Amino acid sequence: KHLAAEAFLSLGSNIEDRLAHLKEALELLEKDQEILLEKISSVYETAPVGYINQHPFLNVVVKITTSLKPFALLEHLQEIERAGGREREIRWGPRTIDLDILLYNNENINLEHLQIPHPRMFERGFVLIPFYEIEPGYQFSDGKSIVQYIEELTNKEGVQK
Numbered sequence: 001k002h003l004a005a006e007a008f009l010s011l012g013s014n015i016e017d018r019l020a021h022l023k024e025a026l027e028l029l030e031k032d033q034e035i036l037l038e039k040i041s042s043v044y045e046t047a048p049v050g051y052i053n054q055h056p057f058l059n060v061v062v063k064i065t066t067s068l069k070p071f072a073l074l075e076h077l078q079e080i081e082r083a084g085g086r087e088r089e090i091r092w093g094p095r096t097i098d099l100d101i102l103l104y105n106n107e108n109i110n111l112e113h114l115q116i117p118h119p120r121m122f123e124r125g126f127v128l129i130p131f132y133e134i135e136p137g138y139q140f141s142d143g144k145s146i147v148q149y150i151e152e153l154t155n156k157e158g159v160q161k
């Protein structure tokens with residue numbers, strides 16, 4: 001596998017057998033000839049954000065190396081979501097499995113169907129904490145560390161409560 005790029009993905013599931021859906025998605029990622037799983041975080045149970053009265057999610061963050069370019073990677077992830085039987089009826093509705101691209105090398109992409117870095121990742125504890133677990137020393141292009149983003153989020157949430 002010629003794996004040129006490094007990327008981070010967030011995986012989440014909040015219906016049926018959540019753990020089985022996560023495992024299935026990880027197996028499909030690993031089976032993909034163009035994706036190599038480098039690191040997988042622990043599984044975190046997290047309160048749903050962005051949508052009310054949903055069931056709690058199970059989330060992980062994974063580090064991959066891949067020969068796929070960003071759009072091709074997005075397509076492969078959408079194929080895994082479909083394979084996981086994702087019901088797209090309700091936007092933000094319950095989902096069997098959700099795969100988001102968080103980062104792709106140091107690239108900045110801002111298109112309608114693809115924004116990298118993921119636009120909401122810095123407000124999501126369910127992304128930042130697992131990310132920190134597998135890559136504590138990550139330096140973002142703005143020079144900030146993952147710890148600084150966690151502190152900012154914690155302070156903000158502190159203020160809100």
Ligand SMILES: Nc1nc2nc(S)n(CCO)c2c(=O)[nH]1
Nearest residue numbers: 012046047048049050057098126
């Ligand atoms: N805790 C939690 N809340 C979420 N809200 C949305 S939308 N999602 C799907 C990810 O875009 C999640 C999630 O994965 N975990």
